[in-house]
Amino acid sequence: MKLTSIELIKLLENKVQRYVEGFDTNLHPYDIAELLVELRNYDEKVYLQELAKFPEELKAAVLIELPKQCHEEFVEHFTTNELAEITNTLDTDDAAELIRNIEEIDEDIAEEVLQHLPQEDRENLEDLIAFGDYQAGSYMQTELFSAFIDEQVGESIRRLKRLKAAKELDSVYQVYVISRKNKFLGSIPLEDLILQGPNVHYKELVKEGVNSVAVNAIDDIHDVVEIASNYDMGVIPVVDSKGKLLGRITSDDIYDIIEERATGQLYNLAGVNDEAEQEESLFHIGKHRAFWLGINLFTAIVASVVIGLFDTTLQSFVALAVLMPIVASMGGNAGTQTLTVTVRQMALGDISDDDAKKTIKKEVYLALMNGSIFAVTIGLIAWAWFSIPLLGVVIAASMVINLITAGFFGALIPLILKKVDIDPAVGSSVLLTTVTDIVGFFSFLGLATLILL
Amino acid sequence: MKLTSIELIKLLENKVQRYVEGFDTNLHPYDIAELLVELRNYDEKVYLQELAKFPEELKAAVLIELPKQCHEEFVEHFTTNELAEITNTLDTDDAAELIRNIEEIDEDIAEEVLQHLPQEDRENLEDLIAFGDYQAGSYMQTELFSAFIDEQVGESIRRLKRLKAAKELDSVYQVYVISRKNKFLGSIPLEDLILQGPNVHYKELVKEGVNSVAVNAIDDIHDVVEIASNYDMGVIPVVDSKGKLLGRITSDDIYDIIEERATGQLYNLAGVNDEAEQEESLFHIGKHRAFWLGINLFTAIVASVVIGLFDTTLQSFVALAVLMPIVASMGGNAGTQTLTVTVRQMALGDISDDDAKKTIKKEVYLALMNGSIFAVTIGLIAWAWFSIPLLGVVIAASMVINLITAGFFGALIPLILKKVDIDPAVGSSVLLTTVTDIVGFFSFLGLATLILL
Structure with missing residues (x-):
């Protein structure tokens, strides 16, 4: 059921009234924020006008529940004085987050808001803001008993x-x-x-x-x-x-x-930047996605250069061109399985540094097991399809080689990245598929050149 | 620093003593469980012997902190009576989890353990166990004020x-x-x-x-x-x-x-079963991974059949075989970006059902933007590499087509899966790459046949 904007406003004003008068003790500022976000989809101005009408305390509580994209809008819409008042009603951790968001939009406004606060509160907040995003201090509240x-x-x-x-x-x-x-x-x-x-x-x-x-x-x-x-x-x-x-x-x-x-791990493994995806601007999101696509284009071209080394072989056996992507695709998929499991278990602390050898051994063993099964399968299919028994042998052998490569590098790459203090989720997928593509094409076309020509 | 098993045992016994005597109020059963897991890497028997020596209450508290793989071992090692005593000392939610784990190993033992409990406790636990894994009831504890x-x-x-x-x-x-x-x-x-x-x-x-x-x-x-x-x-x-x-x-x-x-989302997107990965048996893990690899093999063969339709074109222009994987690879990567973001935002509640159109529009727009950039880039590279201007036009056009396909289906597939009540993380990657592979090869080789032949 989709409400019209007028129905939404009615519902919103009713909820706000019930919240303010304490009729509904189960109402949470989040519920009101949710309605505002829906209203915002219809009309950016109206949602800000409604928000502006809220009593100060509710305004602050709702504001901190709104998605980050809204912050830019109310920074423009509210005066520094109002922003300072809102900051003052929030818990310190929420207040620090708000100031940090305002800083990202406009450092001068953030500074002005801070100057409007009582000295003690300002100093307190400045201490909190000084902590890095990744530090415990930036998430703490100073209110306690x-x-x-x-x-x-x-x-x-x-x-x-x-x-x-x-x-x-x-x-x-x-x-x-x-x-x-x-x-x-x-x-x-x-x-x-x-x-x-x-x-x-x-x-x-x-x-x-x-x-x-x-x-x-x-x-x-x-x-x-x-x-x-x-x-x-x-x-x-x-x-x-x-x-x-x-x-x-x-x-x-x-x-x-x-x-x-x-979210960071999921996005990074897929070549997506989690911070950028939160932005409103499509240009900004697209730019960050283009970065990893660009790197992928480069590695795909390298893989093509490898294929190009075997152009005479390809010309003699067009079947090779037909079958070639299968080996690379299976390597990429098997490697991604290994990579994902390794990255996640490292993040959850299930794989420690001492376990590196054990992890690689496990993955190579799994690769050998599945590699053999799929090698036989694709070998028989290739033989039956093109009636060349040796073609079956070539693709089966390169399948085993590429799946073992996938298992080995799928485990090794994140382990090494972590050793040199790089987030193992970032960039590891591209590195891995580069390896499996190149090894897949090289082993298949190379073996074909040796055996079939 | 890696400890020997004798050092580990010493450290463990020291910690247990300090815990039992209350010398170290910061010690948590988790710390003791951690040492046991390390000891288990050396010697399965010794860790169980050590665990058996713990006082009943600590035994229970440590046991529930051990990874699931250990449960099978202590179910074998402890008597039904001991297991019942351990169950009895745990909070109800932990006790229910333990019984559920025992059930997975051996239903009869689980039933026996339950029979050893006082009637009231047994009935209480049976109620909890009756809830499904995905239901709130299976995570609750009945102890409260x-x-x-x-x-x-x-x-x-x-x-x-x-x-x-x-x-x-x-x-x-x-x-x-x-x-x-x-x-x-x-x-x-x-x-x-x-x-x-x-x-x-x-x-x-x-x-x-x-x-x-x-x-x-x-x-x-x-x-x-x-x-x-x-x-x-x-x-x-x-x-x-x-x-x-x-x-x-x-x-x-x-x-x-x-x-x-x-973890479930990450694993499912990579074609890995999160439950199976927790098992000790490599055969079991491999079997589940093989399932998705098998499906991938099938779809890769379908893509090869599509390539096979154009064998005469490939024979005339070996450059096509060389460049062909680039289009498919870029489509797969761009599609995975879209898919991952859509699946995650759906899970976090950032995309509601009403937003389907908006989401698809956003992704197609992003695809158009990045598609154009990479189309021009690869078009120029292909032209320069093989000195055939029209080859550049062909690859550029198919790049745009495939990236738009990737954006469209990357958003559509999870939205549709959710509509029909299937977890959008499961299987969506394979579906997507099937589409991007087929569209990538078909558009590239099809356009080449039309334009170059």
Whole structure:
């Protein structure tokens, strides 16, 4: 069922009213953002006008749920003052993301927005923005519930009450115990706190043993994912290199990071740039896709040069031209199977550096197994098709050679790329098919020249 | 640094001791499982002997962290009684997973283990196991903290104390308010509970508005991921179709589901079966890979038949055989770019059914843009290489035709597969390359026959 833009606006305004008046406690800003995106498909202006009408807090909450492409539009549509107000209502991690997106569109506006913020908030945000995309710090929020080691539980809970009343804190699952110098000592789940009387000292709780797993703000964000999923943690505290508590990363960010990493791998293996695909401009997307297509054109021409070496053979046996793509195609497919499994298992930590030999051995063995089966099959088919028994032998032999090559290089290429610190998903497909194309054509036409001529 | 098996055992036993005695509160069963897996690489027997020595509770906790391949080994190594004891110490979701894994190995043993459990636990587990792999119910745990609507906060907290003391409950982030008939009414974060006095009635809290977002146990597990990530939920309550509270799904399961979905997509696009790749047996893995390779062999032969239609043309112009793979290769690559982006964006919910036309239009436009660039490039190269201007025209024209085909079908195939309820990642690559190979060879050789002969 597709709504008209007028129906959409009605529905939207109704939802906003219900949200603001608290009639529907299940309504999430995401639901409102979803409607806005649909409205945007009809009319870019109207969706911005509707968004502008929202109360400040909802505006901020919805804005952060909108896809990145919308950010450019509201940066143009809203004043610096409004943007600063929106930034101020957001949690620090969301605020930092917004400023980072604005920076990408226009650095001056981002700077102006920052200047409009209270000094403390500005400095806080500037610290967060300074972290790289791939660093844990850029995903953390600084809002959290901490308690000093020399405090009583009751004291800290009174502080929590004040923070909650001021709406400065949300989704508190743990209390982070710190020293007076802000050194992180451990986290205590709220459930344990409930079971303690208000007069218990944190010192005693910490003495009984607390979990102090934390990540460093400059750690790779993928290490954070490893820790979260291996240790079953919903929230992870973040510290600096001196062990001072800086913030925390919550499960919703971890969901996003896992999805993004997977998308990156999928796209890179297919010769697509994941960042570029998020852009609105087709020209921009096309440019990035053209890069890998260009490299593929180059390697395809190299493969053609290899074919060209055997032009006299081809002229004598046109059957070779007919069958030639089969060997290359099977090599490319088998190699892609190996490559994909290796890249993914490396990313998930299922293949460590010590396993390199084992991985290659496994893949070559698989290649030998499937290679033999398909060699016999295609050998018989080629013989039957062109009534030249030796042609069957040639294609069967080159099939085995090319599938073993595919298995070997399909495993080796990502392992080597990782060794030299290149993302094994990027470019490995093109490298691999270059190898399987060249080996496929060379072995088939070469053997044909030797055996048939 | 690679440890010897004796060093590994020493390290392992040391860690186990520290874990059991509570010296190291940051130690997680995962760390111990990791060492066991390393030890297993040396010696299958020794790792099982070490595991058998662990105290019951740790044994269970470590076992569930071990990769699936190990399950077969300990099912053989442990008695039914021991397996039942291990099952009993696990959280219900982990216990159900264990029983499901045992079932895959030997249904009789699984049944025996279930018979060794107390009746209530057995029935509970049987309910969980009955859910399909893809259903929310199969990921939920039934351990949770609930309170009746007519209770006071203090009463429920006393119950929580008892549950915690009996170690029956962990990671409590919310209290789920239910009616006396177990109907789910809403969830209240623990933090809000802390701020209420013990004399407050849940009735009053619910009246003020609570969040009652929940999933149905028979919902698709991917809908659960959508809700968790769109609504930023760390834990999701699960109800039956009458709204009765059954359990909850925690963030660590959601991490796993997101990773598994991504792995499935990556593997399926590469013609690899994600379930089969987890098996230990190379024969089993190879068999599943051979399936898609076999289909690829068939389609490659069809493409060869298309080439065979033009054997007289090929005989007159050997240059055609040399250049022919370039057009097919570029089509395959461009199509894979489109296919991957479409499949992934569909999975992430970025492309809805209404967007089909928009998606196809975008991809055809991109294909036209890049097609023109590469057509001119390869046209000039072919002309220069073989000094036949018309050959350049032929390859340029077929390049444009094939890249537009690639863009069109790369978007259309997954959209259609989804429409008829087939996972768009499965088989779409083979379908696509069949199209790009056939169109590539046919357009190139067909145009050559028309123009050059």
